Amino acid sequence: MTHSYLFALTDGGGTVPPELGAARRLVERGHRVTVLGEDSMAPEVAAAGAAFMPWQAAPNRSDRSPDGTRYRDWEIRSPLAQARGMADHMLVGPAAGQALDVTAAVERQRPDLVVTSFVALGAMLAADAEGIPFDVLLPNIYTMPAPGMPPMGMGLRPASGPLGRLRDRLVNGASTRLVDKYVLPRLNAVRGEYGLAPVDHTWDQVRRARRLLLLTSEEFDFPAQLPSNARYVGPVLDDPAWAVDTAWSAPPGDAPLVLVAxxxxxxxxxxxxxxxxxxxxxxxxxxxxxxxxxxxxxxxRAPSNVTVVASAPHRDVMRQAALVVTHGGHGTLVKAFAAGLPAVVLHHGRDQADNAVRVTTRGAGVAVRRTAPSSAVARAVRQVVEDPAYARAAEALGVAARRDAEGGLLVTELERFTD
Structure with a gap:
């Protein structure tokens, strides 16, 4: 039986390939899929085989250039400014426009299911108001507060003992209050415009989803007590469409190949x-x-043993590589592990410190400050290349990543309309 799906997606860079990978898998199963997204995503939507509709009332950038980026998080230094910026540019600022666009699309198409990006709160509440079930895609680790999960954004290990649990309660409580301060009044105002009752906390809007689909392996994330509608459905290992057919060649020789992404x-x-x-x-x-x-x-500037290119299909490169050096984005890390490769992580922001601590806790790589001098980076690369224990730990994570990526649970959950 075929179904109709409306994907309401925002361009989060690394979130696009896995989210559109979900859409592509449904298209290949014969379903009707429309993606409501930003113009910067249009070529990738076409490559996925889905129909494309641009955001009209919601924010919509034409490309991924720095000049076209509204939320310039790399310039932010304080937690207060970061929370305000996330609220204004990612969470609630776009919500009213998203709700208008999704409502119009739903009324035209009457999809069986709306599938949204994690930050598309307006799309979620519009589906709520229209009586259409919605699923939320989380193409990374679980990022909302949950018992047992360390607070996000700080690169913390799981709590140990009463003091650790107290740490989690205090930090999660403070972060929830901070997000609610900047998001909740405006979110509930938009909900009220659509006849919906207010929610108590910002993340309650996300938790109203039929399914929270985590596009990662449970073995990579830290154990926690997640909501009953949360599912680890495995990573989507697709390369971005703009890199798939790119020609590339490594520097000559037989020395270990290091992919930097x-x-x-x-x-x-x-x-x-x-x-x-x-x-x-x-x-x-x-x-x-x-x-x-x-x-x-x-x-x-590159020395003779390093080649710099705009893009290359990482899946192909990783078949020849010994190590990946990365900022700690989930997509790059999980692809590295699926290829059995350890990582050196220089995390920049967002969820990357939390990804990095999962890598180091599992022994699948090392983390280095993004501001570290080249000598420190060189020591980390040498350490990971020369110690086979890192590759063994990466391969252990890779076994889970490959199993889950090939298991089909993502499509199974998206196609499941009866429990």
Whole structure:
């Protein structure tokens, strides 16, 4: 039986390939899929085989250039400013426009299910108001407060003992109050416009989903008591459409190949990337650096043992590589583990510190400050390349990643309309 799906997605950079990977899998199963998204995503939506509708009332950027980025989180230093920026640009600022656009799309198409990005609160409440069930995609670890899960954004390990549990309660309580301060009144105002009762906390809107689909392996995340509607459905290992058919070649020789892949969106990463390149230049390795759309290869200086390109299909490169150096985005890490590769992580922000601590706790790599000098980066690369224990730990995570990616649970959950 075929169904109709409306995906309401925001362009989060690394979130796009797994979210559109879910859409592509439904298209391949014969379902009707429409993606309501930003113009910057249109070519990738077409590659997924889905119909595309641009946001009209909601924010909509034409490309992923720094000039077109509304939320410039790399410039923010204080938690208060970060919370306000997330509220204004990601969570509740776009909500009224998202609700208008999703309501119009639902009334035209009457989909069986709305599938939204994690931050698309307006899309969720519009589905609520229209009486259409909605699922939320989380293409990373579980990022909301939950018993046993360390507070997000700080790179913390799970709590140990009474003091650790007290830490979690205090930090989670403070972060929830901070988000609610900037989001909740405006969120409930939009809910009221659609005849919906107020929610007590911001994250209650997300938890109203039929399913919270975590596009990762449970073995990568930390254990916690998650809501009953949360499901670990495995990672989507698709490369972005703009990198799939890109030609590439590694520097000549047989030294270990190191893939360097920082964010596909701008996070002010050029200086960090240059220090990584300088570090590889001092080592008996070969380096392949992919800058992504956010930077130009010509912005960087490379020694003879390092090649810098705009893009390359990471899945192909990883078959030849020994190590991945990354900012700690979930998509890059899970692909590395699926290929049995350990990681050196220079986390920049967002969920990356939390990803990094999961890597180091599992022994699948090491973390280095993003501001670390090239000598420190070189030591980390040498350490991970020369100690096979890191590769063994990465392969253990890779077994789970490959199993879950191939298991089909994501599609099963999206197609499940009766329990």
């Amino acid at each position: 920082l964010s596909s969106t701008f996070q002010d990463q050029a200086a960090c990337l240059q220090r990584i390149i300088d570090a590889l230049g001092s080592l008996p390795v070969r380096g392949l650096v992919t800058t992504g759309p956010a930077l130009s290869p010509t912005d960087l």
